[in-house]
Amino acid sequence: MAGSAARAALLDQELETMQRLDIITLAKQRRNMVIPACRLPAELLTRIASFAQLDWAPSRKRGNRVSTLGWIGMSHVCSSWRMVLVSTPSLWCSIPCLELSPRCMPDVLARTRHLGLTLTLTTNTFADATGPSCAPALRLWMGLPISRRTRHLLIKDGTETFRANSWSTLLLHSMPMLESLSINLGQGSSAHARDDLVLPGDMFGSISPPRLSSIKLSNCSLPWGSGLYSASVTYLSLIMDPRNTATSPTFAQFGELFARLTSLTFLLLHDVFPTSPNPAHLVRLPATLKSVRLGSSANGTPNDCLGTFIRSELPIQASYSISIAKNRPGFDNDLVSRSITHLFHSPPEPPVELFLHYRSFVVNFNPRWNASSMRGGTKWFQKFVDQRQRYLKVSDNQSHDDALFPNLHRMRLESLKYLNVTGETMSLMNSTQNPEWWKSTFTSARHIVGLAVDYVPELIHLLCALADDSSSLLFPLLKTVILCRYADGQTGNPVTLAEYDAAQLQVSLIDFLHVRKQNGALTLELRVEEGALGPEELRRVEEVVNVVVF
Known part of the structure; x- marks a missing residue:
């Protein structure tokens, strides 16, 4: 009996030990140490977490919306993951302020180890018809202690919630570390000018304002003489609701602004232009600029946009x-022709490649042929970001009248080596183009060696022009032709040609290739996108020229 009692006592002691939380935790940790996922190197795990932050943000419960920790839930997988993630300050410095519970704030800030902060305040998902005011949250995250550490500030208000809470007064705190500012207020529902579009002139401290490198403002603006527009700014994006013309600068303010931005490399302006520019005034854009984007919306001021451009x-x-x-109404078509001259006749060197897209011209100055890339074709301008391109688009959704292509003769064509034409372009010009139009318009383009086109019924006019040897040949040095399969602009699905159109195109293509061969032209190479020509068509073409299918 005594032996049984002793064994029972030992078993009771063992059970008691096994029920201790610290022992259970230790046992689980030792088990997890043999799991490969729990033994990921710290550098790899933090890299994975940084990618997860991009598309897996935390969110708070509002109405029927489920609360989630987002990427922060990774710190609950195991103790080793938690140790790595919690001890990596850089992971906690980008804070989606309105998506975190106020109770989380002390812990999150402690994990940043006093590094600079990136604050994101967006109301697109914060406020609803029955939701609470976000004023307390704004005061919490934009208070003085946090403002002193803020390096990047992103504010996006698509619900006018901030406006209802006088949010702009919270921007008066000093932010000495601030490097980038992005504020997007949305267009709002009112068709009248809003009274909160101009931000406070003494924002972030008037005595010693931060030296911003990036300013992005949408549907709001700083006073044009603000000290935030300083020589430290390298990126400037200003977008305005065209209904609010009260915030438009004068031409003098416009010129003074860019006189101060001596380090600017990127500029985007949309419906932010002086009204009725004075022909005698010129704006000198900073010589440091690498990229300029100007635009005007359907309800905007295109005359002011082009008028300002041609005086820059x-x-x-x-x-x-x-x-x-x-x-x-009242659009000045003469501004288009003047803009073409100003844009395309003042490059550092003659253009090499011309792209004709639906209601747009794109010129490239690099010696490479972008469309010759297997990833390019006639859509290369959508896939390549080239620092040496110039692009002009004039759209009109209410009319079929085209203000751009009648000015094609104003382009510098004599230096071109490569020409790319989309199916949308040929359809747009179908009422005016014919073989003679192509020959007369491009008579000076005698150095073209590469041609990329969509395989559409309207291509027949260009093929007939290329086959016409009654006088001088069009593009006499042509060496490579790229035929791209045409895809619907809205759905992206390939378009199948009707039987008669396909037959007519085949005859015209073969005729063009035979004529060039008989006239002793340079050896042609035909590059065909897979699906543009059928097997029988390819066989016929291969009897005349070398064919490469891509």
């Missing part, structure tokens, strides 16, 4: 993109 002195090494909509 352009840094010749920068890339330019100008996109306007001329839907409004």
